[in-house]
Amino acid sequence: MKENTPRRTFIKQIGILATGTLAVPTIIPGSALGKNGFVAPSDRINLAFIGAGNQAGNDVRGFLDDPRVQITSICDINKQSPGYWDGKVAGREFIMKMVDDYYSEKHGKKYGSTKGFLDFREIVEAKDIDAVEVVTPDHWHSIPVLMAAANKKDIYCQKPLTLTIGEGRAMSDAVKKYGVIFQTGSQQRSGKEFRQVCELVRNGRIGELQTVVCGLPGGTPDFGKTGHLTETVPVPKDFDYDTWLGPAPEAPYSPSRTHVNYRWVLDYSGGMVTDWGGHHPDIAQWGMGMDHTGPVKIQNPSSVWSDHPVWNTATEFYFECLYENGVKLIVSHEAKQGVTFIGSEGEAWVSRGNYKVTPEKLDDTVIGPQEINLYKSDNHYRNFIDCILSRKEAIAPCEVGHRSITIAHLGNIAMMLNQDLDWDPVKERFTNSFAANQFLNRQMREPWGSLYRKYLV
Template sequence: MKRRAFIRNTAGATASAIAFPTLIPASALGKNGFVSPSDRINLAFIGAGNQAENDVNGFLPDKRVQVTTICDVNKKSTGYWDGKMGGREYLTELVDNFYTKENGKTYKATKGSVDFREVIDRKDIDAVAVLTPDHWHSIPVLMAAKAGKHMYCQKPLSLTISEGRAMSNAVKKSGVVFQTGSQQRSAPEFLRVCELVRNGRIGKLEKVVCGLPGGTPDFGKTGQLTAPTPVPKDFDYQTWLGPAPEAPYCPARTHVNFRWNLDYSGGMVTDWGAHHLDIAQWGIGTDHTGPVEIRNPKAKWSNDPVWNTAVEFYFEGIYENGVKLIVGSDASVAPRGITFHGSEGQIWVSRGSYKVTPEKIDTTVIGDQETRLYKSENHYRNFIDCVISKKLTAAPAEIGHRSVTVAHLGNIALLLNQNLKWNPEKEEFVENFAANQLRARVMREPWGELYRKYKV
């Protein structure tokens, strides 16, 4: 069978039910490792914003992949990272230009689409990258899982705890391969640090401190544009709002700056928290659970006309094993990055570097009989490797869900200004009706009906 046909026909099978092939070596892929277009994994992008350009550029060099479709409700505009361009037409041009250069002749086969449902329904698409704003993750993921599409989904995985649970359940039921865009799990410094911690090199783990940025940076250069204004003609704003509450259009609300409004995201607590709290969970060894208490929440909220997330924040999580997690935006309290404190030493890690105290701890070798964590050297290639092998990725849905749940717990405690007790097995707050209500959101119709139809 052709590789794509095999991937499509086995998408719903579980690893226990079928013997999957090993990864195909480059030597078997034809001259110079070339993969013919008919054998490539057809990948569609749902979302063409700021992160989508990074991810498109991450997948394009992999000759096992053919980027065939770019879907977004915005045709083309500024308002993305640093005020730069984005949208489906912009990314379609980027993909076509890449393949033109690769093939040595003009390539204009990449399709543009407005409706993600049409993309998911297409039989010629094997996998989708869900790169929409946070409030638009759950419905495409649920539908793609039902359709047997493998998925790469950006972090934060979910807008709410309830949506994250539904997404993880749907992926598990369908048997598709799923990668959360928590790319720090594919960086060597985080792997090294977490293996040192998990193998007791700093003694008994006592405390983990996560320092996150604060504020609401104007990434899109649209922060001053808060007054209601007519919707641009090439932007389907009503679909962009989707399940979120009705709200007047203004440039400050959309594109990259969506993350500063609680209707669409959770501010820095989820934006950077999804990254660093993911590594905290990895180092603690709590990938499939979470804290049992959230204590001492403190927050200062934005008073902007459109942005309303926390600009300063602090909270503590207490794990059943006694480890304390401290999360804060004040660098004097929580240095940027993740710091693991043990009875015999400590390790600080952030992107590209780490520091061990005492230094001699870093000279130790992790033995084959010790705890070895999942090793991935490239987050995008790891996803494609696993689409072929049907193995778990470096950041599967359940792990992505559990990691961002810690951030959601923090935001809920900050909003209520209360200490909270959490049952990570039942995923519910203990004797707190108000907090339990905040595990989910009411979805605007008709999207709420669609969510309930596919929810698992």
């Protein structure tokens, strides 16, 4: 793979009835009283969303379908605008209306009690909110998570979990200290096909595991239909761009920089390497049995970086991660999309909705009760709520999400420096490169840096 030169420098409770005065006599629906199969309002989990953009709409729908949940609040610094997936509209008021419309239809009565917030700190400090979902751009994950954990809120946080390895360690330590339930939005762990393949691999059905190959998409797709809008223009009304930048460096506003296309800017994300790094490498670690550790070497990095005026992430990439047991994990945009496990006696490939085992007879084997049976979840959202109620660990807890996205961060660092790196997965430090260790954390713009440090444990 040819590297372009020079590459871009980057060295409890809200009721379900509408507010207002009710005429007398009043017939209160059974749903409001917890009758007729409904969960009583006092028993529901009050859930708030921090972020109302690209993924928020999907996740809101996932939680609205759970009668144990009441979505009470939506926080976003953008009131409403286009520029999200496929150029569509999203934002605080858009998602609030989605929630209100759902509850209105479900209960047969006008509902308008979903609260809107501009400042996430009001959400994480609210006494009547039990859990939050953080579904902001990557550079805005760590601070709300640290504050929510300190305020004893259970947390669902979208992938990629962090912008840096240091932030992931801080988040995992906070979640552990405060004993909150945490779910990483790496939803493939709740897919039957991924669990089945990982069980086959973990139980030796393909023999001794030798190599794992993760095929991730390449490029920088213009998801928001704003890629051509690179010129500096005035910030739109009702969009708090300075807060959107938050801990990231100051930068001139252009539509190509924000909303869904933020993922192609290294100040906010890590390109396709991290965008899909929370998915396939996560499954690779699961199948390898490496959920709480990582590789010891990152080698043979090769990359091409975007020459777009604003975007600067890798468009083509290849790197290898070598584990202490000799297993090699390859991450490449050119490999078959999905995860391929290669063993001494067979192979297993899996992607969303499909998998294939070679030879085919291996697929007919049954994993017995005395063998390795992996955590079973058939719905990522419901698993989070189940665990809030049971206080058991979720299928994708913070430490696991941190270790998985670390693979992507390690690859990006090796490719940016264009050198092999030795990694200590216990101390989470590079042992052969001072320059690489400078990427473990990023300097945060004030006042956000001070707020981040305040909540470190």
